[in-house]
């Protein structure tokens with residue numbers, strides 16, 4: 500995180516609400532991922548923060564990308580299409596996976612010219628891909644345990660292990676090529692056993708597919724879920740990496756390509772929000788601060804991502820438990836009902852919230868006419 504002094508200077512220069520992206524931190528996160536998971540190519544999940552400047556920095560660091568909509572695809576494609584022809588060879592699979600198992604007909608039609616790698620998890624999707632994007636490579640998304648993840652995803656996506664090989668053979672019969680398997684253990688997964696179980700399940704599906712005559716699979720995509728260090732209870736990434744490396748080396752030969760789709764891990768610690776106190780009241784005996792950013796804006800992750808962010812003051816002083824409200828007229832717009840803040844903050848004083856780079860500005864809305872936080876990039 501930038502120093503408090505630097506944050507205050509930025510707020511003074513740009514006003515609030517402000518969202519600061521530190522590109523050195525993005526590079527550090529990418530380098531850590533590569534260092535601890537050397538066999539795994541990181542496909543940054545653009546949904547976590549689709550700012551084109553973030554995509555550019557991670558692209559230059561060596562990342563590939565997971566996209567889940569055509570607008571996300573175009574953000575990444577804009578960087579790749581300018582490459583010299585030689586470097587562009589095979590760029591699409593090296594650089595992009597379209598990792599949304601359910602795609603509209605129009606999306607598939609638009610993707611087909613790129614011969615994209617796309618995920619799927621059901622028979623209906625095979626029919627759609629066959630009709631609208633027959634040049635795609637396929638990756639079967641498996642349903643895996645999401646136990647203990649902050650955001651559960653397995654109720655919406657993933658083929659059950661018992662139907663997996665049937666879905667691979669069905670795609671094969673339709674004349675499509677299944678390149679491999681993917682899964683997602685749930686976002687902000689602090690239960691590392693989820694990865695161990697999922698990698699073992701994938702290995703069993705690889706083996707069953709081979710036993711039943713399908714030998715074309717050559718990639719495993721271990722998805723996202725890598726936790727951001729929001730607090731001290733999150734065990735170090737290298738511990739998780741050790742478990743993942745041990746399982747993939749034990750179960751998957753060297754010629755199987757291993758991908759991952761980290762979103763939060765890459766961007767969470769690179770974002771800091773700064774907001775300003777615009778009102779102050781005592782309600783039912785409790786001190787309430789009103790700030791110019793809230794759950795419809797940068798703090799949207801409180802609702803959509805089930806993530807609690809903490810606010811800190813730049814000023815020091817005796818503290819008490821306060822409520823912090825966002826600026827809109829909705830009573831849902833509560834950042835925290837129990838934030839320990841100095842009791843003597845005044846209108847115009849600033850608060851900051853760190854580790855808020857993922858699923859924050861990405862899901863900000865224009866509700867009530869309040870503009871989103873201004874985004875500034877440092878160390879670009």
Ligand SMILES: Cc1ncc(COP(=O)(O)O)c(C=O)c1O
Nearest residue numbers: 544686687723724760761762763
């Ligand atoms: C298919 C897919 N891949 C990757 C991600 C990124 O996950 P995370 O931010 O937990 O790494 C998500 C998040 O929802 C996802 O749905």
